[in-house]
Amino acid sequence: MDRTTLRVDHLWRDGAWQRDVRIGVEETGALGAPDEHTEQHLGWVLPGMPNLHSHAFQRAMAGLAERRGPGDDSFWTWREAMYAFASRIGPDALKAIAAQLYVEMLKAGYTHVCEFHYLHQQPDGRPYADAAAMSRALIAAADEAGIGMTLLPVLYLSGGFDGRPLSERQRRFGLRVDAYLQLIETLRREENPMLRVGAALHSLRAVPEAALREVLAAEPLKQGPIHIHIAEQIGEVQDCLAVRNARPVQWLLDHAAVDARWCLVHATHLDRSEIARLAASGAVAGLCPTTEANLGDGLFPLAEYLDAGGRLGIGSDSHISVSPKEDLRWLEYGQRLRDRHRNIAARRRGASVGETLWQAATAGGAQAADMPLGACAEGRRADLLVLDDDAPQLAARDAASMLDSFLFAGNAPLVRDVMVGGVWVVRDFRHRDEARIAARYRGTVETLRATA
Structure with missing residues (x-):
């Protein structure tokens, strides 16, 4: 060049x-x-806008879970449909789906994607001959499309806060801690100016406390970004309270050295103390408004979080929509519908909602990606x-x-x-x-x- x-x-x-x-x-x-x-x-x-949360394979099922089931539908019923879809995807299919998604991202204004990747094994739970086969499919798709990537292999060990084993449909997500750390070390040898490799903990319900301590103390996680799904649904908050006697974000802040390397994805359900502590930690709240709306998750406390000095970024997550414009717009619109006021993100007189959100999301997305992105500046x-x-x-x-x-x-x-x-x-x-x-x-x- x-x-x-x-x-x-x-x-x-x-x-x-x-x-x-x-x-x-x-x-x-x-x-x-x-x-x-x-x-x-x-x-x-x-x-360009960094997309800080993506499950690429889910793009191919967008629109296929919109018929009502026999009872009240929720995130948990959608999850079963997603598991069934994921069970049919191998490396070649994943590369084809991801490349198409990444083309759509680029045309919409996303120039870097944080891929929260947990399809590690074959559908029956057996390992591929190349343990990094599915990860490499995503890397190849990003290279083909020309988008930057922060690849976040996911640790997924249990099926709930009670430590139950992974279900049959979850078995392909699972890796032992030693195999997980080896995967990160293997992939880090492929890093380049367009590729960063970090780590992800699927959620507190999927990573028991002992495993959390072990993996955070391991050498590969002493550098690079760390992402985690957290406090996305009310049911998750209730289960965490019942088993760990604390709310999810509260528990994580009490038990891990959460700092600017962390991205807490969704963090939808926060109390006032959690808002203040999350903002003070320097971590990024990874917000995915179109997916959170599609799944009926709830609304993030945007005004309170911004007033506390919190950092945020956006992601298209399940890719029911692939547009930074739409996710930022609905981040604002959800607050307007809840509060019945306008211009919520603009926290001072004369401030622009669009400028506030674009500036915050590019900065927060760059931090979550751990790459020199998000600003038109030298270097x-x-x-x-x-x-x-x-x-x-x-x-x-x-x-x-x-x-x-x-x-x-x-x-x-x-x-x-x-x-x-x-x-x-x-x-x-x-x-x-x-x-x-x-x-x-x-x-x-x-x-x-x-x-x-």
């Missing part, structure tokens, strides 16, 4: 639009100082979004209204071009390889449905 300089009319940097900026893109794919090299002229440019990876300033939805908009209009003025595609690591992967709304990737995906899901 040759070094180049970009001349930008409006660049989102340091929480504001800056005019007439020249930025350099180094051969390494990082942003640097401009020089005399060939310039490209761009209009309105944003930093950060050159992940850029070029908005379509010819779009009617953005007509007559200026710096004071551009980000709010981008997020709240409908659903038309407004990201025209996408650069990741200094490489243009989307130009004029088209991904560089989307036709071939989409054709393979269609064949894959047709086969999966035929074998259901």
